[in-house]
Amino acid sequence: MNIPSNIITLIAGIILTMISLWYGQNHGLMPVAASEEATQVDALFNLMVTIACGLFLIVQGTLIFCVLKFRRKKGDTTDGPPIEGNIPLEIVWTAIPTIIVFVLSIYSFEIYNNMGGLDPMASMASHHSPAQHHHHEPMLAMTGEQSQLSLGIGDSPDENSNSPVYVDVNGIQYAWIFNYTDSGIVSGELRVPVKHPVHLNLKAGDVIHAFWLPEFRLKQDAIPGKDTTLVFTPTRIGEYPIICAELCGAYHGGMKSRLYVLSESDYEKWLQENIMAQSAQEANTVAISTAEMSDAEYLAPYAQEMGVNQEIITQLRPIQ
Amino acid sequence: MTEAISTTKQRKWQDYFTFCTDHKVIGIQYLVSSFFFYFIGGIFAEIMRTELATPDPDVVSPELYNQLLTLHGTIMIFLWIVPAAAGFANYLIPLMVGAEDMAFPRLNALAFWINPPAGVLLLSSFFVGAPQSGWTSYPPLSLLSGKWGEEFWILSILLIGTSSILGAINFVTTILKMRIPEMDIHSMPLFCWAMLASSALALLSTPVLAAALVLLSFDLIVGTSFFNPAGGGDPIVYQHLFWFYSHPAVYIMILPFFGIISEVLPVHSRKPIFGYRAIAYSSLAISFLGLIVWAHHMFTSGTPGWLRMFFMATTMLIAVPTGIKIFSWCATLWGGKLNLNTSLLFGIGFVSSFLIGGLSGVMIASVPFDIHVHDTYFIVAHFHYVLFGGSVLGLYAGVYHWFPKMTGRMVNETLGKIHFAMSFIGLNITFLPMHELGLMGMNRRIALYDIEFQPLNLIATIGSYILAASTIPFIINVIWSLNKGKQAERNPWRALTLEWQTSSPPAIENFSETPVLWSGPYEYGIDSEPRDSDSIRDLLAEVASEG
Numbered sequence: 027m028n029i030p031s032n033i034i035t036l037i038a039g040i041i042l043t044m045i046s047l048w049y050g051q052n053h054g055l056m057p058v059a060a061s062e063e064a065t066q067v068d069a070l071f072n073l074m075v076t077i078a079c080g081l082f083l084i085v086q087g088t089l090i091f092c093v094l095k096f097r098r099k100k101g102d103t104t105d106g107p108p109i110e111g112n113i114p115l116e117i118v119w120t121a122i123p124t125i126i127v128f129v130l131s132i133y134s135f136e137i138y139n140n141m142g143g144l145d146p147m148a149s150m151a152s153h154h155s156p157a158q159h160h161h162h163e164p165m166l167a168m169t170g171e172q173s174q175l176s177l178g179i180g181d182s183p184d185e186n187s188n189s190p191v192y193v194d195v196n197g198i199q200y201a202w203i204f205n206y207t208d209s210g211i212v213s214g215e216l217r218v219p220v221k222h223p224v225h226l227n228l229k230a231g232d233v234i235h236a237f238w239l240p241e242f243r244l245k246q247d248a249i250p251g252k253d254t255t256l257v258f259t260p261t262r263i264g265e266y267p268i269i270c271a272e273l274c275g276a277y278h279g280g281m282k283s284r285l286y287v288l289s290e291s292d293y294e295k296w297l298q299e300n301i302m303a304q305s306a307q308e309a310n311t312v313a314i315s316t317a318e319m320s321d322a323e324y325l326a327p328y329a330q331e332m333g334v335n336q337e338i339i340t341q342l343r344p345i346q
Numbered sequence: 347m348t349e350a351i352s353t354t355k356q357r358k359w360q361d362y363f364t365f366c367t368d369h370k371v372i373g374i375q376y377l378v379s380s381f382f383f384y385f386i387g388g389i390f391a392e393i394m395r396t397e398l399a400t401p402d403p404d405v406v407s408p409e410l411y412n413q414l415l416t417l418h419g420t421i422m423i424f425l426w427i428v429p430a431a432a433g434f435a436n437y438l439i440p441l442m443v444g445a446e447d448m449a450f451p452r453l454n455a456l457a458f459w460i461n462p463p464a465g466v467l468l469l470s471s472f473f474v475g476a477p478q479s480g481w482t483s484y485p486p487l488s489l490l491s492g493k494w495g496e497e498f499w500i501l502s503i504l505l506i507g508t509s510s511i512l513g514a515i516n517f518v519t520t521i522l523k524m525r526i527p528e529m530d531i532h533s534m535p536l537f538c539w540a541m542l543a544s545s546a547l548a549l550l551s552t553p554v555l556a557a558a559l560v561l562l563s564f565d566l567i568v569g570t571s572f573f574n575p576a577g578g579g580d581p582i583v584y585q586h587l588f589w590f591y592s593h594p595a596v597y598i599m600i601l602p603f604f605g606i607i608s609e610v611l612p613v614h615s616r617k618p619i620f621g622y623r624a625i626a627y628s629s630l631a632i633s634f635l636g637l638i639v640w641a642h643h644m645f646t647s648g649t650p651g652w653l654r655m656f657f658m659a660t661t662m663l664i665a666v667p668t669g670i671k672i673f674s675w676c677a678t679l680w681g682g683k684l685n686l687n688t689s690l691l692f693g694i695g696f697v698s699s700f701l702i703g704g705l706s707g708v709m710i711a712s713v714p715f716d717i718h719v720h721d722t723y724f725i726v727a728h729f730h731y732v733l734f735g736g737s738v739l740g741l742y743a744g745v746y747h748w749f750p751k752m753t754g755r756m757v758n759e760t761l762g763k764i765h766f767a768m769s770f771i772g773l774n775i776t777f778l779p780m781h782e783l784g785l786m787g788m789n790r791r792i793a794l795y796d797i798e799f800q801p802l803n804l805i806a807t808i809g810s811y812i813l814a815a816s817t818i819p820f821i822i823n824v825i826w827s828l829n830k831g832k833q834a835e836r837n838p839w840r841a842l843t844l845e846w847q848t849s850s851p852p853a854i855e856n857f858s859e860t861p862v863l864w865s866g867p868y869e870y871g872i873d874s875e876p877r878d879s880d881s882i883r884d885l886l887a888e889v890a891s892e893g
Binding site: 057 | 718
């Protein structure tokens with residue numbers, strides 16, 4: 027066998043390791059990380075990219091080397107060396123992947139646990155106690171029992187001092203509707219204060235949808251007849267896409283919304299404005315006879331509230 | 347010097363359209379009909395890629411787009427890769443074990459003839475409104491979007507599933523019971539090991555899919571509520587039953603091609619396979635582990651946390667037997683005398699691109715990461731590297747390797763190499779950008795997307811056109827070689843497995859007499875004297891004249 031000298035192997039190994047380490051940190055393949063947990067998932071991803079990059083270079087390098095170096099000479103009809111195996115080598119390349127997947131499993135387990143994925147009940151409970159003082163509770167009592175089936179995420183203990191925001195999320199073809207259980211606000215977009223745990227209770231009205239926040243590395247299916255939970259704590263003010271990730275019909279691609287992470291004061295301001303708007307509108311409803319209004323007039327305030335406007339409707343409609 | 351071709355009767359072209367029980371005819375029937383469906387599934391893919399060249403849904407309506415993606419997936423899985431693998435298995439297993447035919451020839455013919463009506467049924471769903479809920483067909487969506495299209499889809503899959511079970515019974519029995527007496531289980535070709543593992547999976551898991559689809563059908567037609575939440579049913583149960591088959595299905599689709607690669611690499615690099623037993627047993631290990639990983643498709647479906655951890659660990663473990671195979675193939679090439687013909691190029695291309703699918707596969711086994719990329723283009727990239735970079739390249743490696751045996755003609759190597767180059771480049775241009783698309787936030791199964799994703803989508807679309815064009819040199823090559831190709835000898839590759847001991851194409855009952863096992867399947871370079879084709883031919887003639 028034509029084994030390169032030890033020195034060349036060593037140099038190649040060092041170069042390969044350096045490339046892998048560099049690429050693992052600089053692949054630039056992930057969008058912004060907008061929560062503490064997203065950063066942890068990225069660290070896991072970077073490690074996996076580093077390992078994958080190393081293995082990729084070893085195997086592809088071997089293949090290219092073989093193609094260049096071990097090509098049959100013209101007119102040579104003899105066979106190669108009759109090597110049928112090498113037990114120590116085979117043990118090594120069985121053991122190394124075993125160790126790698128063992129490490130990756132434990133690391134993934136650790137991160138998943140940090141995200142609160144293993145024990146959504148505990149994360150529920152920890153939010154329960156401060157929430158008990160709140161006037162609004164019945165929603166939680168109902169979901170508590172079902173949350174064994176669901177995912178609770180974003181349970182960093184030091185942030186628990188901030189009061190959580192509870193939102194009921196309803197997925198329907200082809201929109202997300204957000205219902206703030208504490209204030210009664212209904213909206214088509216999700217607004218939350220930064221550094222407060224956000225506690226989403228996901229429902230689906232018709233078919234299965236999936237609530238995906240790419241910048242938070244979070245996804246949870248919304249399943250008809252079965253509530254699921256998603257808990258996270260945003261750490262970065264900004265505007266982020268909310269995407270439906272489970273095929274839900276023809277306009278699945280148009281089922282999108284926005285998540286606005288606001289500063290605490292901006293959030294309070296928004297909350298007050300909307301509570302006022304809501305009550306003002308309730309007053310209107312009493313004053314105005316709905317029978318005299320056209321459908322469009324009647325629905326206009328609701329549409330505005332849900333963030334539905336002409337533009338979104340055009341997007342949803344087929345072009346042809 | 348022309349080879350003395352045995353004067354035994356050859357098949358006429360008409361035979362290929364009959365209920366013929368000859369395993370070689372059935373093998374060709376499977377291969378040709380599956381290629382026909384590959385062509386249709388490919389057209390659907392090209393329409394989708396054309397649609398995705400721009401962010402707006404401007405080429406086809408979103409409804410039609412969903413019909414195309416449903417049928418693209420279904421056709422490529424159930425009417426292309428699975429039956430193409432069955433085609434190789436039918437053609438090769440009896441020849442490799444030295445048998446006259448399969449154990450149950452009539453069952454075998456029946457298994458094939460179930461497929462064409464199933465395919466026609468599936469395609470005719472366009473007349474009643476094709477299914478729109480993806481090849482996964484999750485309720486309640488599948489119960490709400492077009493009753494008859496969905497029902498056609500269910501019936502078609504039930505037929506193909508039946509065919510697959512009948513085929514698997516035949517493969518297992520033939521491999522275990524019909525080997526010539528000298529061939530013990532550790533001297534049979536690795537393709538047979540791979541088919542043993544793959545058939546075991548088909549036998550154990552296909553009935554579960556059938557059960558799920560029958561229940562789904564009840565929900566659809568008579569309004570029961572097994573899976574329909576509107577009547578108290580549980581849609582998640584369907585997902586469990588579906589993936590209990592459909593994850594093993596991935597291994598049913600890749601294991602046969604692992605087997606083909608294990609045949610192709612040693613022959614053309616003139617070296618024994620490295621680690622025969624490790625490769626053989628790793629197929630069985632993959633088969634076993636393949637049965638206990640299904641819920642990794644459901645990490646966001648509300649699966650309990652501890653269960654997600656279990657399925658993460660088992661899924662990651664599959665990397666070990668798969669890694670053994672990849673390293674063993676590399677070691678087989680290492681130090682060999684590589685005859686870089688089209689077959690070997692496809693074989694090396696298989697290892698290279700399957701590796702990428704394998705590496706991304708370990709990543710998505712990790713629950714925290716999968717939660718981010720589930721149902722995105724990252725997944726689309728992953729399974730196309732496995733099923734196109736793996737299965738399809740492996741399939742072509744097999745076609746180029748056994749074409750001389752099946753047809754008695756050599757292929758044109760120049761056209762073959764053009765085919766390889768275009769496939770390999772096209773596949774990487776198409777599917778590599780999809781990894782980034784998925785990570786950055788593009789979900790799958792959408793006809794319209796954000797404008798920020800357009801550049802990478804356009805690259806993928808261009809790549810898919812290269813892939814489409816790559817089949818042109820292949821088709822020309824096949825037609826030209828069938829008519830004008832150089833006559834193939836018995837054993838043009840100087841290979842050691844038994845199928846090369848008979849004429850090309852083999853006589854109707856394969857061997858004029860029971861073949862003699864004069865070496866292990868991969869014992870290249872064991873004889874000190876060079877084995878050129880003359881000496882092999884002399885030896886074979888000697889073997890043939892004995893008795």
